[in-house]
Amino acid sequence: MLDASWPPVARATFLCGLIGLSTSILNQYYSTSITPSLIRASVLASLLATGLMLVAILWTNLIPKSPGRVIVGGRQGFTYSSNLPSSVISELGWGSQMILTATPAATLLIWWDDHCILRRGQLNQGNFIPGPICQRAREKKTAISLVNLELYPGRDEFDKLLEGIPSVIVQPLGTRGWLIIGGWSIRCFSKSDEIWIKGWGEKIRFCLESLVE
Known part of the structure; x- marks a missing residue:
C-alpha cells in the first residue's frame, strides 16, 4: 500500500501508524497476563495507529500526484x-x-x-x-x-x-x-x-x- 510517489510527510505518518499498530499487537501478544487496563490501552493505541494510517491515505487523495507529461508528436x-x-x-x-x-x-x-x-x-x-x-x-x-x-x-x-x-x-x-x-x-x-x-x-x-x- 505504501507508495514511493506519496509525499514524504504522508509516508512518515503512515509508517508511524504502522509501527504503532504493530507494537500494540506485539505488546498484547507477549504479555504474561491480560488485564482490563492492558486491553483498554491496546484498543486506544490501535485506534490511534489506525487513525494515523487513514490520515496518510486521505492525504494522498487530497493532494494527488500531478499527471506526467504525455509524449506528443511534432x-x-x-x-x-x-x-x-x-x-x-x-x-x-x-x-x-x-x-x-x-x-x-x-x-x-x-x-x-x-x-x-x-x-x-x-x-x-x-x-x-x-x-x-x-x-x-x-x-x-x-x-x-x-x-x-x-x-x-x-x-x-x-x-x-x-x-x-x-x-x-x-x-x-x-x-x-x-x-x-x-x-x-x-x-x-x-x-x-x-x-x-x-x-x-x-x-x-x-x-x-x-x-x-
Whole structure:
C-alpha cells in the first residue's frame, strides 16, 4: 500500500501508524497476563495507529500526484505571418515565449481573420482549421478548457493542432479569431494559467484590431 510517489510527510505518518499498530499487537501478544487496563490501552493505541494510517491515505487523495507529461508528436518550431508589422510580431514573439515557459503549454496557435498568423512550440505539419468547438467558444465569448481531450466528442478538431495533445484551451479573440493552446498533460492548466492566457489574448486582440486594413 505504501507508495514511493506519496509525499514524504504522508509516508512518515503512515509508517508511524504502522509501527504503532504493530507494537500494540506485539505488546498484547507477549504479555504474561491480560488485564482490563492492558486491553483498554491496546484498543486506544490501535485506534490511534489506525487513525494515523487513514490520515496518510486521505492525504494522498487530497493532494494527488500531478499527471506526467504525455509524449506528443511534432517538432519544435516558430512560424508567423510576415505581413504583420514588426511591433505586432515582437508582441506575439514575446507573449508566446512567456506562455510556453510560464505555463504547461506545449504548443500554441493564433487564428485571425481566417488565417493562422502564428504557431509556436511543438508543431504538426498539417494545417489546423477551427471547428465547432472553436465556434462555440466565440459564440459564448468565453474560453473553453478541454482538460482531458480524450473524453470530449469532436476532439478530432484538434488533431492538426498537435498529434496526441492531451488538453486544450480555446480562447476567443473577439469575433475574428482564437488563441488555441495545447498542454503537456491532462488537467495541467491552473486557474492562474487561464487568467494569464485570457489577459494576453485580450492584449493581442487589441493589437490586431488596431491594425489599419
